[in-house]
Amino acid sequence: MNNTKKLHQWLQAGLITPAQQAAILAFEAEHPQRSNWWLYSLMILGTAIIGLGVISLIAANWADIPDNIKLGADFALLGLLAIGIHWQYPNRQHGVWFEVLLVGFMLLCLASIGLIAQIYHIGGKWYHALLFWAVITSLLSLFARNLFTRLFWVTLFLHGVVWSTIALTSHDFSHRMEELPAALLFTPLLAALLYYLAVYVKQLHGYANSLFFWFQLSAMVALAFVDIARSGGEMHDYQTLWYLPAYVAAAILAAGILxxxxxxxxxxxxxxxxxxxxxxxxxxxxxxxGAQRYTLFGTSTHADVSFWQADDIRAPLLTLLILFLYAVHAGNTGHQRAFNLVTFLIGLRFVILYFQAMGGLAATGIGLIVSGSLIINLAWLWYKGRNRLRQWTKGLHS
Known part of the structure; x- marks a missing residue:
């Protein structure tokens, strides 16, 4: 809904006077919003496509190009982009070219690391390259004004830090990704820790939204992964040392919360x-x-396992409890979008738990009717009751 329609509704409701409506419209006309996210996105997309075209042309004749020409062209292009960024710096608040040149320069820095490693046969891992790139472009990213640029830098930075840290605790960092659970646990904790840092340090305020986005996304992925793994009786052969970075981050995060x-x-x-x-x-x-009681969408149950001792019962209950605690916190602190998302995930987990408990009965005709009715009723209850539940959480006091 645009501003004109909103102002008309407020006028009809008696919230503002006709003079106030006219003044607001005049102010908005004199101060138009210049941050067109679609323009930034298309410009950056066009830049990326041009870069891919240049890369494809070079790759076709890569073996025939001398190394000194490769490096010379690379640094010459970096220099041209740097000159362009300096030229557009005075217009960075309202101009789109500054962001486009900035993203192009950062991408070329990453490509330059790969080029130098390839020419001089420098050994190393991809996450080390990402971490090094994040360090050398960190000061440059502070000048970014567009959310995409900051999100791009934060994304690669988190990947570099997480996997480099996990590799330090694993003497045999294999390609089988056995350390994946430790990385999934460490990521949301690190993102939350950096988010608090960005909130408190004025110079880092621009990274707060990107870090909060990655905290919520990585937390949901980590919770979904461990729920599936625990419900299936997995995750019993992982070394505790792999989780040491997560424990350290959790201790610092707990102190920050207190x-x-x-x-x-x-x-x-x-x-x-x-x-x-x-x-x-x-x-x-x-x-x-590792004991299970139910087989998902199956007909057999493990009768020798009690209800409360089965992993496929404990796991969803623990997931629901974690989601409930965070939902109450989000509602109590006014994070409406986070509250709506988490309460939706709670309802979704209830539906999955129903299918787990019902087993093969859920696939029968009557079972499908009951399942569909349950989903419709849960969706309706969530839609109708989410505002009242959010108001209840806001009213909670210590």
Whole structure:
């Protein structure tokens, strides 16, 4: 809904006067919004396509090009982009070319690392290259004004830090990705820690939204992964040493939560509870035994396993409890989008748990009717009750 329609509705409701409506419209006409995200996206997409075309032309004759010409052309192009960035710097607040040249320069820096490593046969891993690139472009990324540029830098930076750190704790960092659970646990904790840092340090405010996005996305992925793994009786052969970076990050994060001045006691307890349960979820053998009671969409049950001792019952209950704690925190602190997303995930996990418990009965005619009705009712209840539930969480006090 545009501003004109909103102002008309407010006028009809008696919230503003006709004079106020005219003044607001006049102000908006004199100060148009210049941040056209679609223009930035198309310009950056066009730049990326041009870069791919240049790369394809060079790759076709790569073996015939001398190394000194490769390096010379690379540094010459870096120099031209740097001159362009300096030329467009005075117009960085309103111009689109500054962001396009900035992204192009950062991409070319990453390509230059690969080129130098290829020419001089420098050994190393891809995550080391990402981490080195993030370090040398960190100051440059501070001048970015577009969200895409900052998100791009944060994404590669997090990948470089996470995998480089996990590799330090693994003497035999294999291609089988056995350390994946440790990386999935470490990522949201690191993103949350850096998010708090970006909120408190003024120079890093521009990274806060990107870090918060990666915190929520990586947390959902980590929770979904461990839920599936635990429900299937997996994750019993992982070394505790792999989780050491996550434990260190969790300890620092817990201290930050306790010292957060804007959080009430309730919010501190909710976040610490969710953090502790997530760490417990990933512990190799503290809570889960590998025993299952139900077979997903199957007909057989393991009768010798009690209801509360089955991993495929404990896992979803632990997932629901973690989501519930974070949903209450999000609602209590006014994060409406996060609250709606998490409450939706709670309802979705309930539906999956129903299919797990029902097994083959859910695939019968009556079972499908009941399942469809359950999904419709849960969706309706969530849509109708989410505002009241959010108001309830806002009213909670310590």
């Amino acid at each position: 010292l957060h001045q804007e959080y009430r006691l309730l919010n501190r307890l909710l976040l610490l509870g969710a953090l502790g349960l997530l760490l417990l979820y990933y512990h190799p053998d503290l809570l889960f035994s």
